[in-house]
Amino acid sequence: MEAANSQDDFIPAGLAAFGIEADEIELAVIGAAYQLFWPPIVELIALDTSEVPAERNLDLSKAPPR
Amino acid sequence: MSEALDLSLREQAAAIAAGEVDAAELLESTLARIEERNPALNAVVETFPERSREMLAAAPAGPLHGVPVVIKDEWPLPWRAQRFGAAEMLAEPAPAESGPYRALRDAGAVIVGVGNMHELGAGSTGNVSVYGPARNPWDTDRCPGGSSSGPAAAVAARLVAGSVGADGIGSIRYPAAYCGLTGLKPTFGRSAMDGHHMDAVSTTIVSGALCADAADSRLLDSALFGEELKAGDAGGLRIGVIAGEVSEDVDPAVREACEAAIEDLRRETGGTVREVEIPELAVATLATILIANSESLGGITPERLNDLDPELSPLARGLLKFRVLLPAIATVKSHQIRTVARHAVAALFDEVDVLACPTVPAVAPALEAPVVELPSGTMTADEANVRGGALANLTGIPAISVPVGSADGLPVALQLQAAWGRDELLLDAAEAIERANGRRWVEAIPPPARGAEPLEA
Numbered sequence: 001m002e003a004a005n006s007q008d009d010f011i012p013a014g015l016a017a018f019g020i021e022a023d024e025i026e027l028a029v030i031g032a033a034y035q036l037f038w039p040p041i042v043e044l045i046a047l048d049t050s051e052v053p054a055e056r057n058l059d060l061s062k063a064p065p066r
Numbered sequence: 067m068s069e070a071l072d073l074s075l076r077e078q079a080a081a082i083a084a085g086e087v088d089a090a091e092l093l094e095s096t097l098a099r100i101e102e103r104n105p106a107l108n109a110v111v112e113t114f115p116e117r118s119r120e121m122l123a124a125a126p127a128g129p130l131h132g133v134p135v136v137i138k139d140e141w142p143l144p145w146r147a148q149r150f151g152a153a154e155m156l157a158e159p160a161p162a163e164s165g166p167y168r169a170l171r172d173a174g175a176v177i178v179g180v181g182n183m184h185e186l187g188a189g190s191t192g193n194v195s196v197y198g199p200a201r202n203p204w205d206t207d208r209c210p211g212g213s214s215s216g217p218a219a220a221v222a223a224r225l226v227a228g229s230v231g232a233d234g235i236g237s238i239r240y241p242a243a244y245c246g247l248t249g250l251k252p253t254f255g256r257s258a259m260d261g262h263h264m265d266a267v268s269t270t271i272v273s274g275a276l277c278a279d280a281a282d283s284r285l286l287d288s289a290l291f292g293e294e295l296k297a298g299d300a301g302g303l304r305i306g307v308i309a310g311e312v313s314e315d316v317d318p319a320v321r322e323a324c325e326a327a328i329e330d331l332r333r334e335t336g337g338t339v340r341e342v343e344i345p346e347l348a349v350a351t352l353a354t355i356l357i358a359n360s361e362s363l364g365g366i367t368p369e370r371l372n373d374l375d376p377e378l379s380p381l382a383r384g385l386l387k388f389r390v391l392l393p394a395i396a397t398v399k400s401h402q403i404r405t406v407a408r409h410a411v412a413a414l415f416d417e418v419d420v421l422a423c424p425t426v427p428a429v430a431p432a433l434e435a436p437v438v439e440l441p442s443g444t445m446t447a448d449e450a451n452v453r454g455g456a457l458a459n460l461t462g463i464p465a466i467s468v469p470v471g472s473a474d475g476l477p478v479a480l481q482l483q484a485a486w487g488r489d490e491l492l493l494d495a496a497e498a499i500e501r502a503n504g505r506r507w508v509e510a511i512p513p514p515a516r517g518a519e520p521l522e523a
Contacts, residue, residue: 022384025384045399
């Protein structure tokens with residue numbers, strides 16, 4: 001699917017699914033955000049992270065246990 | 067009293083403690099200076115002289131006794147709810163004793179005003195705010211940086227000698243860089259955070275100081291940390307320069323100044339420099355954005371999104387609605403990327419003491435159009451800045467922005483990052499850079515503070 005078509009379909013459909021209204025300016029902002037973030041998000045989702053171990057009891061004040 | 071106003075934070079504290087400066091006179095002079103200089107800067111969005119006088123009257127004999135400071139609009143005060151730079155927040159703001167407020171009060175400091183900030187903390191430039199944009203004292207047509215825009219502009223213009231900001235994705239370091247200040251993003255959890263409207267959910271935001279130099283930062287951050295950040299020895303410092311676009315896709319003048327500062331730091335500490343790779347940096351940056359933007363979603367409902375305050379900027383309204391469309395799988399994977407990034411930097415810190423790169427890739431952009439020209443092309447300042455700012459928030463490590471040069475009359479800054487809990491080392495390293503360059507950049511004073519060019523409101 002072409003990115004532009006994906007954006008044209010996804011944004012109005014996604015907002016409508018949640019009952020969220022957006023005016024023209026807001027739609028333009030959402031479209032710009034989509035164009036900026038969606039390609040790297042698609043790449044992120046495509047990463048196989050099944051081998052990444054969970055960091056239990058995450059403590060961001062310290063290095064991860066090794 | 068103008069001489070006292072222009073003292074450093076530590077000099078003001080020492081002069082008051084020695085009886086050489088009257089704290090009540092200093093407070094009144096500070097309020098007068100804010101009245102005089104602030105209209106052209108919009109750095110301070112509210113003062114409350116009676117509250118400040120009451121705070122001084124009750125101030126204990128702490129390390130900051132009687133010293134005036136500004137606090138970001140992100141922190142509630144007992145007499146004032148935060149507005150988060152916005153017409154509407156996702157959380158319900160309320161007056162409260164936030165952790166930074168208590169830390170300042172208990173250290174004897176006097177809060178003289180609230181600093182402007184980028185709307186909802188969602189920008190690195192400070193050009194969007196319910197109060198109107200704050201302006202950069204080095205050039206009032208330029209961005210002061212965000213989201214701690216007002217706290218930075220207030221210190222740079224010498225309205226006060228120190229201020230308290232917050233850093234969720236670079237929000238202390240970007241304005242420190244744009245305004246020529248020293249700004250430490252503490253290790254996650256080390257500085258006062260309670261009372262923040264996202265304290266219960268945020269895994270990226272920390273409080274921290276914005277000051278002219280590392281010694282002042284050490285003093286003010288000690289209050290926020292609730293412990294003395296002791297000076298140490300950065301001798302033999304092992305410096306790792308981050309390879310890739312964060313160091314290379316940078317304005318040539320910024321790159322040159324940062325490379326010179328790294329060499330200064332190596333020479334001053336008798337240390338070593340090597341290049342290091344962080345292959346995960348690009349995806350880690352995206353992961354940081356996704357995590358930070360998902361952590362406030364609890365306050366969002368479709369009904370609320372359909373009834374947003376019309377005074378909220380169109381940009382904020384659109385981005386709030388965009389957040390709802392972010393897939394859960396992306397957030398889940400972002401947390402896994404966080405784990406990968408934490409292990410990657412932990413391994414690097416076995417080999418180096420600090421990671422170095424430009425804080426931001428270009429000097430402060432124009433308020434009207436905050437874009438930057440980089441070797442790879444033109445992009446928004448936000449898009450460019452987040453490349454270097456996100457890693458510390460994602461992993462929890464401390465980071466500091468240090469002024470190291472000037473380009474087009476605007477400050478240039480180097481960022482150093484260290485392992486968890488080594489905040490003091492970053493201050494030591496910043497002081498080593500100051501010694502190496504003769505304190506040239508921490509003592510540089512913008513036009514409104516040196517009275518060279520009167521500003522027009």
